[in-house]
Amino acid sequence: MAEEQISPLKDFLITYIMPEKCYEHLFLRLNLTHGPCVKIVLSKILSMWMLGELIAPVLQIWVVLQGGGAEGLSLVSVLLQLLAVSIHTAVCILHNFPIGAYGESVFVLVQFVLLVFLIQYYKGNTISGCVLLSVYSGVMYLLTSALTPAVVVMTMQEWSVLLVITSRLIQAGCNMKSGSTGQLSGASVFLVFLASLGRAFQSTRESHSLHSQACVLSSCCSLLLLIQIQIYRKPPTSRETTKRKKEE
Numbered sequence: 001m002a003e004e005q006i007s008p009l010k011d012f013l014i015t016y017i018m019p020e021k022c023y024e025h026l027f028l029r030l031n032l033t034h035g036p037c038v039k040i041v042l043s044k045i046l047s048m049w050m051l052g053e054l055i056a057p058v059l060q061i062w063v064v065l066q067g068g069g070a071e072g073l074s075l076v077s078v079l080l081q082l083l084a085v086s087i088h089t090a091v092c093i094l095h096n097f098p099i100g101a102y103g104e105s106v107f108v109l110v111q112f113v114l115l116v117f118l119i120q121y122y123k124g125n126t127i128s129g130c131v132l133l134s135v136y137s138g139v140m141y142l143l144t145s146a147l148t149p150a151v152v153v154m155t156m157q158e159w160s161v162l163l164v165i166t167s168r169l170i171q172a173g174c175n176m177k178s179g180s181t182g183q184l185s186g187a188s189v190f191l192v193f194l195a196s197l198g199r200a201f202q203s204t205r206e207s208h209s210l211h212s213q214a215c216v217l218s219s220c221c222s223l224l225l226l227i228q229i230q231i232y233r234k235p236p237t238s239r240e241t242t243k244r245k246k247e248e
Contacts, residue, residue, distance in 0.1 A: 042201065052191035054104050057111035059188040061118065070119040072182015074174040078119060080167035082112040082136070084160040090143035091157045094150055161214045164196075168221035175228045186229045193222035 018026070022037035032038070064070050085108050092102035099106070113133060120129030142148050175181050196219035203212035 053195035056188040056191040060185040063185040070122040074171045077167045077171040080163045084163040085109045087156045087160045093144045165218050181232045189225045196222045
């Protein structure tokens with residue numbers, strides 16, 4: 001009976017989290033210090049966390065639409081993130097990869113494009129937003145055409161993490177300057193932090209190069225934004241507190 005009850009869990013773990021040998025080590029023998037298996041499990045879990053980055057921009061867009069404004073969001077920060085994703089997409093296109101290999105990048109790219117437009121729209125710069133997206137289309141064309149040498153795009157891809165780091169530092173600076181995180185989505189930042197943590201773990205596991213160190217720095221920058229959201233969170237005003245008490 002016990003075996004029947006645990007078999008669905010075992011099937012799930014073996015299918016998605018760990019090989020059967022690791023299941024035996026960790027669950028049957030309770031050898032929780034088995035190094036190789038622990039690394040495999042952590043890698044799988046962190047890889048799942050990285051999937052959260054796909055919907056992080058959606059959550060940010062939702063917050064902007066719900067709040068009817070984009071206060072506190074740095075346009076430069078979002079543009080740098082868009083550029084980083086665009087470079088990765090361009091590399092995949094240049095190598096003629098099937099769309100299934102980089103479909104998630106295209107999905108994130110579209111989200112950032114929409115977010116850039118919304119930031120400009122809510123600032124009353126709709127025309128500027130359209131012009132900006134037109135310029136971006138030109139940049140994307142250059143990245144994916146023969147006008148830009150493939151080696152240049154590959155080099156940009158290798159160090160695109162620096163764009164992400166700069167993006168998060170700019171947003172952090174914007175938060176510090178205004179003393180508020182504005183419409184910055186806490187859930188979105190949290191998912192990005194988990195994804196960056198997973199990427200840092202995987203990169204340091206593979207090597208200890210400058211790129212892996214940059215990934216660690218990127219996760220630290222994400223953590224900084226997460227801390228800022230907690231620090232600058234606005235407490236409810238006395239009017240809001242009174243209203244809640246009346247409703248209760």
